[in-house]
Amino acid sequence: MSELRLILFDVDGTLVDSQGDIIASMTRAFEAEGLDAPTREAILGIVGLSLEVAMPKLAPGLDTPAHDRMVEAYKAAYMELRAAQGSQKSSPFYPYARDVLDQLAGIDHYLLGVATGKSRRGLDALLAGHGMTEMFLTQQVSDHHPSKPHPSMVLTALAETGVAPENAVIIGDTSFDMQMARAAGVRALGVGWGYHRPEDLDPHADAVIHDFRDLPAAIDRVWESER
Known part of the structure; x- marks a missing residue:
């Protein structure tokens, strides 16, 4: 298993x-x-x-x-x-995001979660509006943690799921996400379509991808590189 x-x-x-x-x-x-x-x-x-x-x-x-x-x-x-x-309409998915999320959620030993600067109320409204309330097993929001890049969100998610740091990865678009991952001792994958420049992610990320469809293979490579 x-x-x-x-x-x-x-x-x-x-x-x-x-x-x-x-x-x-x-x-x-x-x-x-x-x-x-x-x-x-x-x-x-x-x-x-x-x-x-x-x-x-x-x-x-x-x-x-x-x-x-x-x-x-x-x-x-x-x-x-x-x-x-x-x-x-106000917060549309990036191209292929929902398809890839469904793909990852279908893998038995993968657990999905979020670590966001949104409030609990804001995240709940977003997930409900997209019909994704049950998608993420662990949901870390700004109400209960210091701001990124403090590792509190990640450490709490690890504790809630029982997953070891070496078996976790953060997916994010900002240097704050990448620094949070490093502080928590987990791997970090940057995305190039977000709000920080891809070159600002490189010093902290294990890799940066530019198409959501590349995410599953990038995740595999990150974990294969540890073995």
């Missing part, structure tokens, strides 16, 4: 493309404080961090109460946009 393997996915920028709502929501959060919004590149550069960590990075000159108001304004705007469009 094969050993259990854990495949942990980041969400935004890895499984789904939610950049439209992310940028619009951040713009509204800044406008609520009478500020010009950061550039698209700056906003996407903090995706993956918890909002409480991301907001001071984008607006370093403000005090904590202002950052707290902006976090709440962002959340309210994001919920409004998602409710208006539905998850499948």
Whole structure:
């Protein structure tokens, strides 16, 4: 019998493309404080961090109460946009993502999970909107952990599933995901279609792929290289 393997996915920028709502929501959060919004590149550069960590990075000159108001304004705007469009339009899957997820979920010794900067409420809404509530055995969200790249999400997922670090891999689009994997002692696969430049992932990733259909073979290579 094969050993259990854990495949942990980041969400935004890895499984789904939610950049439209992310940028619009951040713009509204800044406008609520009478500020010009950061550039698209700056906003996407903090995706993956918890909002409480991301907001001071984008607006370093403000005090904590202002950052707290902006976090709440962002959340309210994001919920409004998602409710208006539905998850499948506001956060569509990247090409072939759902097919590959179904393929991986059909392998008996693979366990799927997520480790995301989303809140519990945000992740629940996304998964329900895509009909994926039961897809992921372990679901780690920002409500219960320090922000990435702290390894808490990964370590908790390993504990919940009973999988050893050498049998786990993180799939993500940001340097925060790759650094989190390294800190937790698990392997890291970067994806080149997300919000950080592929070259920023290379120093921390075991490999970077550019087509979702290449993921199963890349996962196999990562684990074969350990033996």
